[in-house]
Amino acid sequence: EFIKDVKGIKVLEQQLKDKLNLDHVVVVPGDSDELEWVKQDMGKACVQYLKERILPDQAIAITGGTTMAAVAEMMTPFNSAGKCLFVPARGGLGERVENQANTICAEMAKKARGDYRMLYVPDPLSEESYHTIIEEPSIKEVLNIIRNAEIVIHGVGDAITMAERRKTSPEQMEVIKRNEAVGEAFGYYFNTKGEIVHKVRTVGLQLEDLKHAKDVIAVAGGRSKAQAIASYFQPGQSNVLITDEGAAEELIKGF
Ligand code: F6P
Numbered sequence: 001e002f003i004k005d006v007k008g009i010k011v012l013e014q015q016l017k018d019k020l021n022l023d024h025v026v027v028v029p030g031d032s033d034e035l036e037w038v039k040q041d042m043g044k045a046c047v048q049y050l051k052e053r054i055l056p057d058q059a060i061a062i063t064g065g066t067t068m069a070a071v072a073e074m075m076t077p078f079n080s081a082g083k084c085l086f087v088p089a090r091g092g093l094g095e096r097v098e099n100q101a102n103t104i105c106a107e108m109a110k111k112a113r114g115d116y117r118m119l120y121v122p123d124p125l126s127e128e129s130y131h132t133i134i135e136e137p138s139i140k141e142v143l144n145i146i147r148n149a150e151i152v153i154h155g156v157g158d159a160i161t162m163a164e165r166r167k168t169s170p171e172q173m174e175v176i177k178r179n180e181a182v183g184e185a186f187g188y189y190f191n192t193k194g195e196i197v198h199k200v201r202t203v204g205l206q207l208e209d210l211k212h213a214k215d216v217i218a219v220a221g222g223r224s225k226a227q228a229i230a231s232y233f234q235p236g237q238s239n240v241l242i243t244d245e246g247a248a249e250e251l252i253k254g255f
Helices: 002-020 038-055 066-074 101-112 126-133 137-147 158-166 170-178 205-213 223-233 243-255
Strands: 025-026 059-062 084-088 151-154 183-185 186-189 195-201 215-219 241-245
Touching: 002 025, 002 241, 002 243, 025 038, 025 205, 038 059, 038 066, 038 151, 038 215, 038 241, 059 137, 066 101, 066 151, 066 215, 084 101, 084 137, 137 205, 158 170, 158 183, 158 186, 170 195, 183 223, 215 223, 223 241, 223 243, 241 243
Parallel strands: 025 241, 059 084, 059 151, 151 215, 215 241
Antiparallel strands: 183 186, 186 195
16 A cells, blocks of 8 residues: 555656656645645655755755745754855745744754845835835845855745735735736746736845756645646746645646
């Protein structure tokens, strides 16, 4: 029975790798919509992959959310001699403090015995403050590290769930719904074709910066997130996916 399960998982990983055109896929057993520990297993798989890929003195940009918080929870010290540097990919994006990139970043660095830098910016930002803030020398320096990070690790969410969780304004909510957004990552909202229909204005990593990274790792699972994951991967912005069986089965079925 166990061997059969392992085989099934391997098949799912290969199918997803082909379907989404990725370099690496990890599928952990179970469905994180139903069982909380499945999220921790994705976290563990992410830490393991990160350790294989990270080199001394590299920078890792991370986003927020409960899945990324699970990655931080499972983090253990790196063996590499040099210190790696953790930075938040973008601003807080309206998340609760414990799920904000800054908080998760500090926890990951502590557990990996690395360093971290924070990004102190309010968000969303007005057009006017945006231009002033990105010219601040201290912010500029951190932004430079973020935009050149060798490794990026991020969550993916369902568009409406995320818009509600962020207490999005009624006007923006209307744009998100009218344009039928289904997925969200990095503060960008995508429709089923993978087109960007809305973007939260804040400083930090922009989608086009992902090209420079060696690895862009999406960590997202749960059957309910399958459509969101599919929409995000339409343009193929990340090369690695760490997910669970629930999302993987649903992804293989359709979209
Ligand atoms: O808000 C940060 C973020 O990474 C989003 O980009 C993403 O949609 C969400 O968190 C995922 O959150 P969770 O892991 O809690 O579903």
